[in-house]
Amino acid sequence: MDLDVGDAAAEFQDFFERHYAELARLAHLLTGERDAADDLAADALVALWHRWDRVRAAEHPSAYARGVVANMARSRIRSAVRERRRVALFWAHRSERVDDPDVPAIVDIQGALRILPFRKRACVVLRHAFDLSERDTALALGISVGTVKSQTSKGMAELKRLLGSRTATELVGGMR
Structure with missing residues (x-):
């Protein structure tokens, strides 16, 4: 039985309302970035909407959604690591380096x-x-x-x- 667009939208909205906070919390814990977590959760839900027929047919739609968030978080972390490496390479070529930075102990x-x-x-x-x-x-x-x-x-x-x-x-x- 195919859902019409209105039924699919209502079903997705219910899914969104039930799972958005959990997905944002997962993104925050995986990335350590509160602001990015909301964006990641929203991006994941947009991706889920585009594949809603596949998501709703999944045996565990919430697990599917968590997997999407985890994959997006992994991509974000990898991008951040690449950016940090580029910045580190830039600063490594500068002459005024601190050999022993003050790092918090806690x-x-x-x-x-x-x-x-x-x-x-x-x-x-x-x-x-x-x-x-x-x-x-x-x-x-x-x-x-x-x-x-x-x-x-x-x-x-x-x-x-x-x-x-x-x-x-x-x-x-x-x-x-």
Whole structure:
């Protein structure tokens, strides 16, 4: 049964209203950028609207949407890394360099998350901040459940190492 455009629009609007905040929160936790998170979530929802027939036919539309956000966040992070490298190359050729910059000693949870490679960060965020099951996390990221288990475990171990005596699990869970 095909939906007419009005029915599809109403169905999408309902999906948007139910999932926008969650998708923006996921984007924020993956990128560490609050302003960019709203843009990423909006861009992801535009992309979902353009493929709405495919999305609504998916077994888990919200997992599909999380996957779109994760992929867009990954692309944004890669672009930012490339830009930072270009800036670093520019400044590396300048003569007035500081050899020993003053780096803050305190590492907060967002800073620690940004240190993690994308897949570990995504697994930790989806499992602990979003309380998704291993299966739902695997669906959202397009990876196996075993990969989710290993990446989450390794990510949490790294967070615990980075955060010292603070409990990483409590901090990640407290990001809601």
